[in-house]
Amino acid sequence: MVTELRPESGGPTKASGPDDQWRFSILIADDDRGTRETLGEMLRARGFRTVLAADGGEAVELVQVDLVHLVLFDMHMPRLTGLEAFAVIRQTLDRLLPAVLMTADANNDLIRQAFAAQVYSVIPKPVNGNVVLHTLERALAKVYGPRPDKPGETKPNAPQPPPPTEE
Template sequence: MRRFGPGSGTGAGFASAFGRLELPISEREAMVGDPLSLLITDDDRDFRESLRSLFEPRGFQTILAGDGEEALVIVRRQPIHLLLVDMHMPRLSGLETIRRLKALDFRTPCILMSAGLDERLESDARAAEAFGVLRKPFRADVLTGVVRDAMRSCYNVVWPADPAPAADPMG
């Protein structure tokens, strides 16, 4: 996994025990206690559902999109705190989805997932201001670690502890 992290245009926020969490999404705020929303964008339905089963027990509200076009519609309708997006999808690639979101001033951290990861894709993802890139397949603990880093780095939020150990839905 390559993480591009703070200082690379991913936005920043802060948490206050008595105040609001200022989210790096255009003109939207959420209370600290509100569930964090995670948009999972992948054309593989089973993979989306696996990620849902991984993150919902950890306190995330998950929203699923089958491709980049659907993801663009969703982010215009509701606040999204984190985006997981596959690189290779019909209609719109994950990288192009991130580029279009950034052009809309979408400062939410985006993590690109790809089975075909190479130096050029990493460079393109960095230029598109992705928070990081993961090579598929990956273990659940690797993905949750990257998500945890994004939550801490971009929102200064430590999301809930992992639930009791269970079978790894990622295999």
């Protein structure tokens, strides 16, 4: 079982387990169960901790009781839309929480509303997993800094040690 430690700073949670890696928590709020669960599985496979909500009201409730680093909202949901839920969350939290909005209705008016509400990005539906992952990683890096590397992992552009010389 993985135990989550909750840092006071709001940074990534430290997972105590065999790989001992840092994990960001992402709340996925979408009224379509298949979309919600597919995105959750994809993000968990990439090392994120996920929290799932079936509508905007549930998302607001979960953010109040669980440490979340980013919210991924569907725009059109029961109880509260993604933008309405984000507005409520911003009013109740005492820290910056990045949000990404998904919508099948990505028109200019909605995009203007989203950016006025300080949503990080709007992703058109149907979503592409790579686009979602890249967008979430950029949003997290902007707010929290680059994701810590796993021990023994090197960055693709990091200088490599010279090869051993034969004598």
